[in-house]
Amino acid sequence: MSQNSSATKFTHDVLDVPFNRAYLSKQIMEQQDVQRIDDALTLVSGVFHQNSFGGGFWDNYSFRGFSTDPNLGAAMIRNGLSVNRGISAPKDVVNIESLEFLKGPMAALYGRGETGGLLNLNSKKPQWESESELNLRANTQEQYRISLEHTAPINDELAYRLAVAHEDNQSFRDHVSSERWFFSPQLTWKISDQTQLDFDSEFTEHKGTFDRGVSTVNHQFVMDPKTFTGEPDDGDLKIKDYFYQLRLSHEFNPDWKLNSAVSYKDAQMVGFATEPRRMQADGRTLERQRRYRDYTSEDVLAQTELLGKIDTSWARHEILLSTELGQLDYKQNQLRRNHSTSSTNTIDIYQPEYGKYLPNLTPFTDTKERQRYFALNVQDQIFFNDQWSVLFGNR
Structure with a gap:
């Protein structure tokens, strides 16, 4: 079976x-x-x-035991580009054609991910035949979802695709709920038989109760799993995640191809949350901390790659030359107050009373971080015959 692998950027068995x-x-x-x-x-x-941050506010997982930094998004790329830097809402599969889990050191080709590997999302593309799809879901926990996809050609050169999804979810836990909107317009322009321009965009808004889950007493789960130990009056934590990507591909001939892409991602997380901190000696009084988060991130990435094949008398070479240039700006503004004798913030895990403690907050962190990165990749896979090949690469 032949597949286009993001591991090498060529189509292989x-x-x-x-x-x-x-x-x-x-x-x-x-x-x-x-x-x-x-x-x-x-x-x-x-x-x-791995920890999905308060009940599913972003994707988080590990490869072969190696976790990524959840503050900068899980190890993930999209169509071969590192686009998950900064704050990221959970990805919706209504816009995903396939998932490719790259295990081991191949993540080095992208300068992204941990030793264990990373995930590549291959997005759906506009089609040249009209298609529509509607999906409805519901379950007994009052979780509802609707998604709609439509793609069609505009003329012989242009085609578009629209995807919309909405979720309204309750939970088995008291006072816990979430809501999510997703919208993705896409456009493909066949400039010529050799040149194509693709535009992708995604707009995600996710809001819900920040919920750290069940607290233990002496490492034992004894409280009712339905009991929420935060504060309903904190309201929702909200994430906005807007993403744009422009890709240009040009075939010089059957053996040589040029790909260029520019991506821009703008995201924000904002809201209050009351979170568990420590259980007191009586085994029922939970000390808490209250936080206000206002995090923003902005990521820009440009990439150009040249792919080619060269046949010699003794082998066939598949060559990749690529360069990347990008910048990530990440700002964290957090207010926080822990339980103390002068500022009580506790709750009884067996008989919770909400609204009793909503302390005023004081500044805790106010940081601005800028990462700039440049990379040059060189790769050559040499096929000696149908049985033997070797791959060399450097970044």
Whole structure:
């Protein structure tokens, strides 16, 4: 079976790629009813769920035991570009054609991810035949979802695709709920038989109760799992995640191709939350801390790559030359107050009373971080015959 692998950027039979990877197609995700990235993790060995930050405010997972920095997004790329830097709302699969889990050191090609690997999202593209799809979901926990996809050609050169999804979710836990909107317009322009321009965009707004879950007493789960130990009056924590990507591809001839892309991502997280901190000696009084978060991130990335094939008398070379230039700005403004004798903030885990303590907050962090990065990649996979090949790469 031939697949276009983001590991090498060329199309190969699976056994010709000298890396360990797992590939989930659209058909597999539909069969397994995958709606979020989290749903797909159970289908792949060596990839595990991690803390999703207060009940699902972003995707987080580990590869082979190596976790990523949740403050800068999980190890993830999109169409071969590092686009998950900064604050990121959970990805919606209504816009995903396939998932490619790249395991091991191949993440070095992107300068992204941990030692264990990373995830590549292959997005859906506009089609040249009109198609529409409507999906409705509901369950007994009052969780509702609707998604709509439509793609069609405008003329012989232009095609578009629109995807919309909305979720309204309650929870088995008291006072916990979430709501989510997703909108993605896309456009493809066939400039010529050799040149194509693609525009992708995604607008995600996610809000919900920040919920750290169940607290333990002497490492034992004794409280009612339905009990929420935060404060309903804190309201929702909100995430806005807006993403734009422009891709240009040009074929010089059947053996040589140029790809260029520019991505821009703008995101914000804002809201109050009351979180558990420490259980007192009586085994029922939980000390808490209250926080206000106002985080913003802005990421810009430009990439150009040249792919080519050269046949010699003794081998076939598949060559990749690429360069990247990018900048990430990340700002964190946080107010916080912990429980103390002068500022009480506790709750009884067996008989909770809400609204009793909503302390005023004081500044805790106010940081601005800027990361600039430049990279040059060189790769050559040499095929000696149908049985033997070797791949060299440097970044």
